[in-house]
Amino acid sequence: METNDTLTDGVPDVDERDRRNFLKILGVTGSVGAATELSLADLREAVGAESADELAAVGERIRADLAGGLDAGRLSEAVGGIEAGIAELPALRAAGFPDDPDASAYREVAAPAWDAYDHLAAVGFFESAERHLPEFSPDHVRATAAELIRAEPLTAALAEAGFEERERTALVADVVNQNARLAQWVSTAKLPADPEGYDPADVAPLHQRALGGALLWIDELDHHLWQREAILTDEMLDRGIWDVKAMLGGVHLFASAASDLAGPEELADSQLAAALAGGSAIAIRAQEDVADDLFRVTDAERAPRGGVGR
Amino acid sequence: MSIDRPHAEIERTDEGIAIEYLADGPTTVRHSAQQIPRLDVTPEMLADSGDDPESWLMYGGGYAQQRFTTADTITPENVSRLSLEYTVEATEDVERGKFEGTPVVVPSDPPIMYQTNGPDVLRAVNARSGDVLWTYRYAPEGDDGQPALLCCGSNNRGVAVLGDTLYMTTLDASVVAIDRYTGQQQWRYDSAPTDEGYSATWAPVVYDGSILNGSAGGEYGIRGFVESINADSGEREWRTWTTPKDQWIGDSWQHGAAPNWMTVTVDSETDTLYASIGNAGPDVNGIVRPGPNVYTVAVLALDTASGDVQWYFQESPHGWWDWDASAPPVLFDAEVDGESQRVVSHAGKTGWNYLLGAEDGKLHERSDEFCQHLNMWSLPQDNLEDTPWIMPSADGGSEWNPTSYSRQTGNVHVKAMNYPSKFQWDEDPEWNLPAQYLGGSFTVYPTMDDPGPAPDEWNRQLAIFSAVDPVSGEVVWQDEWDEFAMGGSMATTTGLTFAGNGAGEFIAYDSETGERLWQYQFDASVNGSPMSWYDPVVGKQYVAVQAGGGGLRSATDGNTVGVFSLEG
Numbered sequence: 076m077e078t079n080d081t082l083t084d085g086v087p088d089v090d091e092r093d094r095r096n097f098l099k100i101l102g103v104t105g106s107v108g109a110a111t112e113l114s115l116a117d118l119r120e121a122v123g124a125e126s127a128d129e130l131a132a133v134g135e136r137i138r139a140d141l142a143g144g145l146d147a148g149r150l151s152e153a154v155g156g157i158e159a160g161i162a163e164l165p166a167l168r169a170a171g172f173p174d175d176p177d178a179s180a181y182r183e184v185a186a187p188a189w190d191a192y193d194h195l196a197a198v199g200f201f202e203s204a205e206r207h208l209p210e211f212s213p214d215h216v217r218a219t220a221a222e223l224i225r226a227e228p229l230t231a232a233l234a235e236a237g238f239e240e241r242e243r244t245a246l247v248a249d250v251v252n253q254n255a256r257l258a259q260w261v262s263t264a265k266l267p268a269d270p271e272g273y274d275p276a277d278v279a280p281l282h283q284r285a286l287g288g289a290l291l292w293i294d295e296l297d298h299h300l301w302q303r304e305a306i307l308t309d310e311m312l313d314r315g316i317w318d319v320k321a322m323l324g325g326v327h328l329f330a331s332a333a334s335d336l337a338g339p340e341e342l343a344d345s346q347l348a349a350a351l352a353g354g355s356a357i358a359i360r361a362q363e364d365v366a367d368d369l370f371r372v373t374d375a376e377r378a379p380r381g382g383v384g385r
Numbered sequence: 386m387s388i389d390r391p392h393a394e395i396e397r398t399d400e401g402i403a404i405e406y407l408a409d410g411p412t413t414v415r416h417s418a419q420q421i422p423r424l425d426v427t428p429e430m431l432a433d434s435g436d437d438p439e440s441w442l443m444y445g446g447g448y449a450q451q452r453f454t455t456a457d458t459i460t461p462e463n464v465s466r467l468s469l470e471y472t473v474e475a476t477e478d479v480e481r482g483k484f485e486g487t488p489v490v491v492p493s494d495p496p497i498m499y500q501t502n503g504p505d506v507l508r509a510v511n512a513r514s515g516d517v518l519w520t521y522r523y524a525p526e527g528d529d530g531q532p533a534l535l536c537c538g539s540n541n542r543g544v545a546v547l548g549d550t551l552y553m554t555t556l557d558a559s560v561v562a563i564d565r566y567t568g569q570q571q572w573r574y575d576s577a578p579t580d581e582g583y584s585a586t587w588a589p590v591v592y593d594g595s596i597l598n599g600s601a602g603g604e605y606g607i608r609g610f611v612e613s614i615n616a617d618s619g620e621r622e623w624r625t626w627t628t629p630k631d632q633w634i635g636d637s638w639q640h641g642a643a644p645n646w647m648t649v650t651v652d653s654e655t656d657t658l659y660a661s662i663g664n665a666g667p668d669v670n671g672i673v674r675p676g677p678n679v680y681t682v683a684v685l686a687l688d689t690a691s692g693d694v695q696w697y698f699q700e701s702p703h704g705w706w707d708w709d710a711s712a713p714p715v716l717f718d719a720e721v722d723g724e725s726q727r728v729v730s731h732a733g734k735t736g737w738n739y740l741l742g743a744e745d746g747k748l749h750e751r752s753d754e755f756c757q758h759l760n761m762w763s764l765p766q767d768n769l770e771d772t773p774w775i776m777p778s779a780d781g782g783s784e785w786n787p788t789s790y791s792r793q794t795g796n797v798h799v800k801a802m803n804y805p806s807k808f809q810w811d812e813d814p815e816w817n818l819p820a821q822y823l824g825g826s827f828t829v830y831p832t833m834d835d836p837g838p839a840p841d842e843w844n845r846q847l848a849i850f851s852a853v854d855p856v857s858g859e860v861v862w863q864d865e866w867d868e869f870a871m872g873g874s875m876a877t878t879t880g881l882t883f884a885g886n887g888a889g890e891f892i893a894y895d896s897e898t899g900e901r902l903w904q905y906q907f908d909a910s911v912n913g914s915p916m917s918w919y920d921p922v923v924g925k926q927y928v929a930v931q932a933g934g935g936g937l938r939s940a941t942d943g944n945t946v947g948v949f950s951l952e953g
Contacts (some may be wrong), residue, residue, distance in 0.1 A: 176747070259810070362675065371701075380750060
C-alpha cells in the first residue's frame with residue numbers, strides 16, 4: 076500500500092482509503108471510526124482483546140528474562156531526555172536548513188535515546204525482546220495495535236512524549252496499514268544464513284536494528300540538511316520533521332516500557348509486549364519514511380535547479 | 386611470442402568469475418632488444434601530467450582525473466584525417482575480452498607506453514613504433530589459497546608510475562612493483578585475502594611517495610577500505626575502513642562492503658584524495674544494516690597523509706539497488722555562486738551528476754537526468770513480480786565509466802547505461818563464501834532470456850553519452866547508442882571529445898555541439914578510456930584506446946589497443 080504524503084499541521088493525514096483499511100484490519104465494524112476525524116479514543120471500546128493473552132505471555136517471558144538487569148534511573152532519565160528532544164523539534168523545524176557544516180542539533184536531540192539504546196544493548200534487552208516477541212506478521216501487528224489502542228498507559232506514554240490524539244492515531248494507523256513493510260523486517264533467526272559460514276551474530280537483533288537505525292537517521296540529519304540544501308524543499312523538511320518525531324516516539328515507547336520494567340512495573344504484561352513491539356514498529360516505519368521523504372529525492376520533488384526553490 | 390600455457394585460467398561460475406593462477410610466480414618475457422630510455426619519473430612530472438601534452442602518467446591523465454589533454458595537434462578541423470597508426474594485440478586467448486584500461490605514456494625518446502589488460506598482464510611498448518618490448522604476467526608464488534572471485538570481469542585498468550617503477554593491482558587484491566625498464570617484479574604487497582571475497586582491478590595512484598589503493602568485493606561480503614602503501618618498501622602506511630563501526634548497527638559493518646574499486650582522485654594543493662565508494666552489503670537487503678550506511682555509495686574525501694575522513698557525500702544512503710558511486714571523481718575549478726571554487730564532480734549510477742564543494746562536500750547542484758529514471762527509489766520486494774521495473778538498472782546510470790572534463794566548455798562527459806532492472810530481496814536462503822552476498826537478486830532487462838514486455842516508458846536505447854554542464858546541471862547534448870557502453874572518454878584542448886561504445890565505434894565529437902566529426906570502427910567493444918600524448922620528435926599527437934571488450938555488459942570481445950594519429 077502506498078503511503079499518504081499529505082500533511083495537515085505537520086501530521087500525516089489518514090485519508091479515507093487508509094481509514095477503511097485500518098478499521099478493516101482491526102476488525103472494527105459499523106459506525107465506529109466513522110467520525111469526521113479518525114481517533115484512537117473512539118476505537119478504544121471497539122477493538123477486540125482476543126490477542127491480549129498472547130501478548131501477555133510474551134510480556135511475562137520478557138519480564139522474567141530481564142529481572143534485575145536494567146538501570147531504572149538511567150532509563151528514566153533517558154525517557155525524560157527523549158521527551159525534551161521531541162519538544163525541541165518545532166524549533167529545529169523553524170531553524171530550517173543549517174548554515175554550519177558542524178551543526179549538531181539533531182544529534183543532540185537523539186543523544187538521550189542513544190543512552191537508552193546503549194544500556195539496553197549492553198544488558199541484552201534487545202536479544203530478549205527478539206527471542207520472545209513474534210515476527211511482524213499481519214496478526215502480530217494487528218494485535219499490537221489493538222493493545223496500543225486499548226491500553227491507556229500506552230496512550231498516556233505517547234501523550235507524555237508530546238503526541239496529540241491526531242498524531243497518535245497517525246502513528247498507529249500507519250503501522251497497521253503498512254504491516255507488509257514491517258513483515259520484511261525479520262528477526263535474526265529468520266535471516267538467510269548458513270550456520271557454517273555466515274554468522275547471524277553479525278546482524279543485530281530486530282528491535283536493536285529498529286531503534287538504532289532510527290537514531291542513525293536522526294544523527295545524519297545535521298550533515299544531510301546542510302549538505303543537500305540545493306535539492307531539498309521546505310515541504311520535504313516538514314515531512315522529515317514528522318518522521319523524526321515519529322522515530323523518537325517509537326524509541327520513547329520502547330524505552331518507556333523498559334523503564335517501567337526496571338522500576339514501577341505499572342504496565343501489564345500485554346502492555347509491556349505491545350509497547351516494545353509497537354515502539355519498534357513505529358521506529359521502523361518512520362525510518363523508512365525519513366529515507367523516502369528527505370534522502371531519496373526524485374526530479375519531480377526536488378528544489379528547482381539554480382537554487383531558486385525557496 | 387607465445388608461452389606454453391597461460392599464466393592464469395578464468396572460469397565463469399554461478400557465483401561470478403573465478404581466477405586461478407597456473408604459473409608459480411610472475412613471468413616477464415622480452416620481445417625486443419630495444420632499451421627503454423632512462424628517465425626518472427619525478428613527483429613534479431606526475432603533478433604536471435594533466436597539463437603536459439607529452440605525458441599521460443596516470444589513469445585519469447592527472448591527479449584531478451579530468452581526462453583532458455593539452456596536446457593541440459588534432460583539432461576539429463583536421464580530425465577527419467585521423468587514422469590508425471598501429472595496434473598492440475594481446476596474443477593469449479585468456480586475455481580476450483578484458484580490455485577496460487587506459488595506457489600511460491612516459492615522455493622519453495621514444496615515449497614508452499605501459500598498457501595493461503586482464504588477467505594481470507602488463508606490456509611496455511615503444512609508443513612511437515608500436516613495438517612491444519616486454520610483457521609481464523602476474524601470478525603469486527606458491528599456493529595462495531582460494532581463487533579470487535569477481536562479479537564483473539577479470540580486468541586490469543592500468544598502472545601508476547614513479548621513478549623507475551610501475552605499480553599495478555592484481556586480481557587477487559595485491560599490489561606489485563615492477564621495474565619499468567626490465568619488467569621484473571620488485572615486490573608484492575598482499576592487501577587483503579581472496580578467501581574473504583577481496584579482489585582488485587583498478588589502476589592505483591602514486592602520490593607523495595605513497596600508493597593510494599582501494600578494495601573490491603562488494604558483492605562478496607567484504608569490508609571496504611582505502612589505504613596508503615609506501616612506494617619504496619611496499620609496506621602499509623594507513624588504512625581507513627569505509628564502514629565505520631560506530632555508525633553501523635551491531636556488527637553489520639563487518640560485511641558492509643563499501644568498496645573503493647576505482648582509482649582515487651587527488652588534490653595536490655590540499656593533500657586530499659577523493660574516493661568513489663560502492664554499494665552496501667548485502668546489496669539488496671537493507672534490513673540487516675539499518676541507517677544510512679555511511680560511507681556507502683559515496684564520494685569520500687580523505688587526508689592523503691593520514692587517511693582521516695574529511696567529508697563524505699552519499700548518493701544513495703541505505704541503498705537497495707547496487708548503485709555504487711563507482712566512477713572516479715573529477716576535480717576542477719568552476720565559478721559557483723559568483724566565485725571561483727574548487728569542485729568535485731561525480732556522475733552517479735543514480736543517473737545524475739553531482740557537483741560538490743571540494744573542501745566540504747556540500748552539494749552545489751545535482752544535474753538533470755543523463756539517463757532515464759523509472760520508479761526511482763522503489764524498494765525491492767521479496768519477489769520479482771511485485772517489484773516494478775526500475776531505471777537506472779543495477780548497472781547504472783554511470784557505472785565505473787570514467788568521466789572526462791573539458792576545460793574549453795566546462796562540461797563533463799558521461800557514458801551512461803539506460804535500461805531497467807527488477808530487484809528482489811532474500812531470494813537465496815544461504816550465504817557462505819564463495820557465494821555472492823546480495824541478500825537477494827536483481828535482473829537486468831537486456832540480458833534476460835525471457836524478460837517479458839519492456840516498460841513503455843523505456844526508449845530502448847541501451848546507452849547514452851552526455852555532455853553535462855556540472856554547474857548549472859543542464860544536459861547540453863546527448864548521443865544515444867543502441868548497444869552497451871562501458872569505459873570513459875577524453876576531452877582535448879582543441880574542443881574534441883573522444884569516446885567509444887559497445888558497438889565498436891570510436892568517435893570524435895565536437896565538444897561544444899556533440900556533432901560527430903570522425904569515427905573509426907573496431908571489431909570489438911571499446912570499453913577502455915582514451916588517452917593522448919604528443920611526441921615532439923616526430924611532431925605527432927597520438928590518441929590511444931583499448932578495444933577488446935570488458936567484463937560486464939560487453940557486446941563483442943577482442944584483444945586490441947588502437948593508436949591513432951593524423952595522416953600526412
